[in-house]
Amino acid sequence: MGCDASRSGAARAWRRRAPGHREVEHQVKIKGLPLWAWAVAALLYVGMAAAALELAWNRAIDALAEAGAHQLDLYGASLKSELGRFETMPAIVARQDSVRALLEAGPRATAALLHSVNTYLEAVNHEAGSVAVDVIDLQGSVIAASNWNQPVSFVGTNVSYRPYFKDALAHGAGRFFGIGTNTGIPGLYFASAVRDGGTPIGAAAIKISVDELESAWRRPNEAAMVIDRNGVIVISTVAAWKFTALRPITAEQQRELQASRQYAGRNVEPLRYTRIGDWGAGAWLGRFPDPRRPGHTTRYLVMSRPAPQAGDSIMVLLDVAGARRQQEVALGFVTGGFLIAGLYALYAMQRRRTIAEKLKAQDALRRANDELEATVAQRTAALTQTNERMQQEIAERKRTEARLRESQQEVVHAGKLAVLGQMAAGLTHELSQPLVAIRTLCDNARTFFERDQPAQAIANLERVSRLVDNMATLTGELKAFARKPVVERVAVSLNEAVAHARLIYDARIRSEAVQIDMRIPPGTFVCAEASQLQQVVVNLLGNALDAVRDEEKRVIVLDAVESDDTGRVLFSIADSGTGIAQEVLDHLFEPFVTTKPRGHGLGLGLAITSRIVEAFGAKIWAVNRADGGARFNIEFASAKSAKGVADGR
Template sequence: MIVIALIAAIALVTYKQVLETGLGQLTRTSRQRLDFLTAVTGQTLEKYESMPYVLSQQGSLVDLLEHPGDGARTQSVNAYLKRVQEKTEPLVVYLLDHRGRALASSNSTEPGSFVGHDYSFRPYFIDAMQGRAGRFYGVGTTTAEPGYFLSYPLYAHDAGQSTTSKAAAVPIGVVVVKINLGDLEKAWSDGADEVALADADGVVFLSSNSMWRYRTLRPLAPDVQKALLQTRQYGDAALARLPMRASKPLGSSASASAPPKDLVYIAGDNGTSPLLMQTSDVGPLSWKLLTFSKTEATFAGARNVAIATGSASALVTLLTYTLWLRRRRMQERQAARVELQRINDELEMRIADRTQVLVDANASMERKLSELSEAERVLRATQDQAIQAGKLAVLGQMSAGIAHEIAQPLTAMRILSENAQKLLSAQEVGEATDNMIEIGSLCRKAGSIVSQLKGFAQKSAETFDPVLVDRVVSDAVTLVRREGESAGIEFDVVPPVRPIWVLGNDVRLEQVLINLLRNAIDATKSSPLRRVSVCFSLEPQHVILRVRDTGTGITAPALQRLFEPFFSTKTPGAGLGLGLAISASIVQGMRGELRAQNHSEGGAVFTLTLPLAPSDRDEETT
């Protein structure tokens, strides 16, 4: 455990060091790209910075502001602004009067023209009317297209040309240039990092990830929300907060290679590693340019190096331990050779002594095995005699029912034969023939009963063959049915879903079932509900037969001694108490099991479990 902990510590220290170095390198690389993007963004913003001022010096724009209703001047200014827009490629250039209404625009002839619309609520108009250049980014209220708005005030011709005179004068209008910054987003999308541009309030308005646009980096104050609503800077955007949370600190080192603190997770990002966030100020409106560098490769590299270091440490440790073990094994083998030689010498002396003892013990064991074999033969013969005696005892107890079963077809045959004689005398050959056919059927029935009795009574050899278990159950029920029905007992035998073969002896299995059925009949005779049921349950290797009665059940003391020889719960003279003991012995000989228990709804249940024949198992498997 100590070695494992040491290897883990080495791998962990290596992981932290490599990760710190990698994140430090990533920080420097990301900062270089951020500085480049900041410079490009600043140049893009400065490109049109002086354009509103240049346009404010155009006398035709002032003439239109001084003569707002002049159609010729309006048409001339619209054409001029259109040419400016086509050459310098801003989105739109337009002229506002002192009330904020657009008098002319480069898109005057296009759908969604700015002419006639009121923009007095826009900050860029308010700033210009206060005598300073206006700058504003927002979504257009007319076209719904976002853009960067630059504005500059225009003064009347008589306001003078000096800066002092203009400062005291009131602007008569504002010229506005709307710039499209969408090209920046397209350029950002080509890089591996995510890039976003946020305003001074923390609202992201440009991003390489379109899902981040118009999301906030932090909660907005109520007054900021109110101002954004008044200026409609971002239209109807919900301005929900970007789901961003800080990552746990990775280290406390203050060196240049220490991991930066600006590691964040953003919900919805597919990566499992945090993003490295860095910011830079850009533009005159205190905008923040943010880059989010992916750190999966850095973390994966640190993990790989840590795994390699841990594996190398484990390999060196394993080799060192192997060499130590090898040396120790050589020493142990040398000592073992010396000890083995001593033991061999000692063993040879003992072998000579033990050999004679074994010879004597072997002769004694042969005599005992012979005696045991003879005792087993006598026991098997005694058991067979007990089984045969049990069968004959059952036949004797069933004699009344059997006699009735045979007497019925004999009586019917006598009556039918007498009728046949009379019918033949009367020349009724057809009806006489029917009587003879019925007599033949009754003879076969009586023969079947006698055949079953002979098969049950004969002494069976102890051989195991495939036995059709449902046929054995049917024969057993047939032999005891008369006895049960004479006591008003109903038999309920649920046949199996398919023929089932077990490995056993059909005669002995029939003897077991007759014992169980007769015990169930005896237990049910005095019950209000008199029913004996037999059902089958099939398992992959066994079949289970359950014989249930509706009697009073078995007491707890009787359950413990139920299969003991000469133990009986019946009245004296009603039985010897050998039926269940013999049945259990027969079932054990078939590699099965016989159990007894009380049913939850009353009465007793005897469960007989027998192994399926190999052919039946194969059929069940397929």
């Protein structure tokens, strides 16, 4: 007891000798942590954030480069297929006896022979779907053409300056991309020499349009183009970039282009772009003019490879905005982790303060007990009992606090598990149906390849690509569940959304012998967003299929009625199932409400569907039909004006 008293006295004396120790300690600490700890934490955060941004960027660009290589394969195959359809046609025309007879007769050709050749060329052009088919004499004059009876006819036009004509006479065949001097329409020319005993007596030429090819290549957040040997963009999904050069055109090249009138006499201007840096083999990053926003630029990942046509190349530009968004997500994760760590550190410091205060209180109690024992010996027993009771109270408080901390940790853990469960359930529910469609399309594509039908197989693979893009958007639905989504409402075809849903469930509809009754008038357009409207119809059709699966009568009716007075479209999906219980019907669109057996759904599908529909400015409700089954109704805003624009195209 004397030793304790001396130590306590020494401590009090030290505190008296150092009255400013608390002020000094406060100067080197901020909220309980020293300045160096805050500096280390800040440096650690900056380093981890930079590493996360770099990792997210590299992974996103690598994935984009892989997608770009796939796109280049598809574009190269489609270009080769398109060129192969027409490349041999001039040689076939050159072997026609009437064509050879017309060139041999020259000015002495009879009107009947000329009319026969013209009608033959007209029939060939019609069957092939080309722009024009011509027969050219040795002087380069078109003496017969498929458009001989059109207001703008090529008959009489001299094309001796065109490289495809010169190459045909010199080498037997020629190929050339240019703008028509008569029509101003760009196209690709193929030519073949017409021979008489090995001596050229003229040439046959065909011109094809690339407009359909450009339309097929056009995709969002992507640009595709073909660059000729001069470095000039001749095929492009961005109209503003067409016939601009990716490399400088010299004065001599300009003179040669003017002489051949390849670009209808216009000067080729350079495309103003900036090369930022390389990315692996055959890819680089660059900034190109944004055609939708004059004066602005867009950052792209650029990839290219040689085209089937000698000297040309195919280039694809992929918007890297998605990589930036992934960087933002990575930065958010790092920041969130540091915030959680900071909160935990503050909690730990607060707990240490609490323990220190309790220890100080216990120390004060012991000192008071010692003083009482020294001054009032007669009350020792009573004070001892009081001290024991206080110790018991302190122990009980500690046990209570320990139980409270355990309860708090259990609540936090349960909250984390609930969030993870919602995310996993949403992803499973939303991705299962597109995966079934992808499997069906892949099986069909394999069958088409086995039947040597690559066109149908490629079409199926393109559908798979679109479904994969849609699945990427589905992963954002759980985030959309937590807040009201903001979408851009445009005119969307209700028929196409229903056709998309039927394609996904096509195998199931056939296997379960479900009768689908369509009552949607053609050309019904509503105000919505295309991919999200498709997801709404997929969810509702899937629920209807589940409802009739065990029924003897399996009928699903899809109906749409447009009101000119209200400007609204009422769309409904009705089934012949057992209907919905009233206690469930009142809460049907709430999260985790489901009529399915355990293990077959968590009740997120209709809640997500409701939020998507509300974002369209529409409303959804469900009722039980009088003759059995349930009907889901959605009232959309009509889009007649948008429909007119779509029909005009």
